[in-house]
Amino acid sequence: MNIAIFGYGKMGKEIEKILIERGHKVVERITSKSDKSAINTSNIDVVIEFSSPHAAAANIQFCIDHKLPIVIGTTGWYEQLDTLKQNCNANQSAMVYGTNFSIGVNIFFTINSALAKIMNANLGYTCTVKEVHHTEKKDAPSGTGITIAEDIIAEMDTYQKWENVNKSEISGPEVLSLASERLPDVPGTHIVSYENNIDRIDLIHTAKNRTGFALGSVLAAEWIKNKQGVFSIKEIMPELIKEII
Numbered sequence: 401m402n403i404a405i406f407g408y409g410k411m412g413k414e415i416e417k418i419l420i421e422r423g424h425k426v427v428e429r430i431t432s433k434s435d436k437s438a439i440n441t442s443n444i445d446v447v448i449e450f451s452s453p454h455a456a457a458a459n460i461q462f463c464i465d466h467k468l469p470i471v472i473g474t475t476g477w478y479e480q481l482d483t484l485k486q487n488c489n490a491n492q493s494a495m496v497y498g499t500n501f502s503i504g505v506n507i508f509f510t511i512n513s514a515l516a517k518i519m520n521a522n523l524g525y526t527c528t529v530k531e532v533h534h535t536e537k538k539d540a541p542s543g544t545g546i547t548i549a550e551d552i553i554a555e556m557d558t559y560q561k562w563e564n565v566n567k568s569e570i571s572g573p574e575v576l577s578l579a580s581e582r583l584p585d586v587p588g589t590h591i592v593s594y595e596n597n598i599d600r601i602d603l604i605h606t607a608k609n610r611t612g613f614a615l616g617s618v619l620a621a622e623w624i625k626n627k628q629g630v631f632s633i634k635e636i637m638p639e640l641i642k643e644i645i
């Protein structure tokens with residue numbers, strides 16, 4: 401396939417390596433300095449978008465307008481998701497979006513929801529979520545941290561919303577604490593903890609590098625070619641996993 405990479409930074413370069421390994425061709429490498437009006441859209445099968453929270457929505461709309469299927473890994477733009485979903489469907493275009501494309505994290509999402517369901521039985525545990533990332537990350541909390549928190553809230557009656565503890569103290573027992581830490585060179589670590597007076601259970605995912613995120617996005621690009629509609633990585637992951645086993 402001919403792939404355009406929108407956002408040629410840490411992730412864009414990692415994605416390029418996987419694309420080449422899997423026999424694809426990179427036909428565009430777009431950064432903040434690129435002129436999108438100069439792109440030859442007829443030469444592109446799929447766009448993979450890992451840019452910046454402030455840039456993603458305009459890039460997604462550009463792809464919708466040109467009917468270019470797009471895989472969106474960028475985080476921090478989700479307040480515009482509903483509008484862009486509507487625009488995508490109205491123009492009969494295609495998109496896959498997700499806060500985390502790694503297979504390991506998507507397994508973690510499943511376990512997180514299952515554990516939260518068990519913990520909903522009022523066992524006296526307090527839940528907290530923490531994410532740790534590299535110091536260049538622009539958004540906090542991480543998109544993955546938000547997905548984890550929302551999935552816990554969906555299962556547990558105790559929690560009604562999450563709050564980023566770095567910005568304010570937790571305001572009540574109905575609030576799930578979501579902490580963020582920034583340390584040099586950390587690709588992405590997510591920790592869910594349940595604690596009471598007797599013990600503590602930790603569920604931890606540690607990314608050792610960015611390969612998992614990149615591979616998942618390339619598998620999604622292969623999947624979305626010639627499709628139409630709006631898909632989340634969570635819903636298509638079971639199909640993607642079949643492609644690599």
Ligand SMILES: NC(=O)C1=CN([C@@H]2O[C@H](COP(=O)(O)OP(=O)(O)OC[C@H]3O[C@@H](n4cnc5c(N)ncnc54)[C@H](OP(=O)(O)O)[C@@H]3O)[C@@H](O)[C@H]2O)C=CC1
Nearest residue numbers: 407408409410411431432451455473474475499500501613
């Ligand atoms: N869903 C997932 O699995 C994952 C998501 N991410 C997310 O992906 C995003 C990118 O991460 P990362 O690669 O580490 O970030 P980097 O800062 O390393 O790279 C960002 C790239 O985007 C470019 N960019 C900025 N503005 C635009 C624009 N308007 N159009 C196109 N490109 C633009 C930058 O260009 P320039 O250098 O000129 O500024 C740079 O090349 C983040 O939101 C991150 O959270 C990261 C890992 C996994």
Ligand SMILES: O=C(O)C1=N[C@H](C(=O)O)C[C@H](O)C1
Nearest residue numbers: 475499537542543544545588
């Ligand atoms: O910015 C990153 O690096 C990452 N961003 C994503 C997020 O915000 O969850 C995914 C991954 O953890 C790396």
